[in-house]
Amino acid sequence: MNLNLPASGEKWENGAASHTYVRFMSYADRVSLQDVLDFGAAEVSDDSPFGPLEPLRTPLSRGAWVDVAPGWLRAADELFEALCRDVPWHAERRQMYDNIVDVPRLTKFYAADEPWPHPLVDELCRAVSEHYLPTLGEPLVTAGLCLYRDGADSVAWHGDRIGRSRYHDTIVAILSLGSTRTLALRPAGGGASLKFTTGHGDLVVMGGSCQRTWEHAIPKTRDVVGPRISVQFRPAGVR
Numbered sequence: 001m002n003l004n005l006p007a008s009g010e011k012w013e014n015g016a017a018s019h020t021y022v023r024f025m026s027y028a029d030r031v032s033l034q035d036v037l038d039f040g041a042a043e044v045s046d047d048s049p050f051g052p053l054e055p056l057r058t059p060l061s062r063g064a065w066v067d068v069a070p071g072w073l074r075a076a077d078e079l080f081e082a083l084c085r086d087v088p089w090h091a092e093r094r095q096m097y098d099n100i101v102d103v104p105r106l107t108k109f110y111a112a113d114e115p116w117p118h119p120l121v122d123e124l125c126r127a128v129s130e131h132y133l134p135t136l137g138e139p140l141v142t143a144g145l146c147l148y149r150d151g152a153d154s155v156a157w158h159g160d161r162i163g164r165s166r167y168h169d170t171i172v173a174i175l176s177l178g179s180t181r182t183l184a185l186r187p188a189g190g191g192a193s194l195k196f197t198t199g200h201g202d203l204v205v206m207g208g209s210c211q212r213t214w215e216h217a218i219p220k221t222r223d224v225v226g227p228r229i230s231v232q233f234r235p236a237g238v239r
């Protein structure tokens with residue numbers, strides 16, 4: 001598979017990307033809370049692109065938890081290839097002390113009211129929403145995508161605390177595609193870190209107070225790793 005991805009130090013050009021995503025309706029046009037409620041586990045058959053969602057929970061301190069469903073997405077190859085190709089990935093720069101530096105990963109955020117890049121992303125969001133609806137009481141409606149081009153790409157310690165997650169429990173579900181990377185978690189304010197493996201097709205869900213009371217990161221690695229895409233599903237007003 002030739003993905004033609006530049007390494008993290010190279011300039012990223014996406015001008016030639018085919019913008020096939022515009023032909024899909026927006027997630028908000030197609031999904032309502034009722035759709036999520038109607039989307040039963042019975043719809044998962046042997047030839048479904050994803051398996052039944054039966055995550056294993058790791059309780060953390062202070063009301064936080066992490067669920068892991070390894071290999072949940074069966075159609076991971078197909079989705080990884082399509083997202084590498086079709087997403088108009090953005091390289092960002094930000095101020096760091098006196099310098100402007102490259103953000104070491106590429107991103108693209110999809111709001112609920114815009115077309116998403118692949119119909120399977122909509123379907124996966126609906127399935128995860130349905131599973132967590134009894135806990136969360138609202139659907140997951142946005143898709144944040146990140147592309148880590150190689151081991152030099154990363155995201156530093158943080159909580160997803162922009163919006164309601166600053167004060168309230170919430171859920172952030174992360175689907176991983178491509179190379180395996182580590183998702184590290186540590187208590188906010190210090191403490192030993194835990195490491196979760198995020199492999200091709202795995203779903204990792206951070207819940208409860210996790211965004212407020214814990215921090216997470218994708219550390220850089222010296223291992224030779226290829227690209228990884230993460231797709232993060234969040235409720236409205238959480239970033």
Ligand SMILES: O=C(O)CCC(=O)C(=O)O
Nearest residue numbers: 146155160174183218230
């Ligand atoms: O890529 C990941 O798995 C984590 C991304 C993340 O934490 C974020 O973008 O807020």
Ligand SMILES: [Fe+2]
Nearest residue numbers: 158159160216
């Ligand atoms: Fe995050």
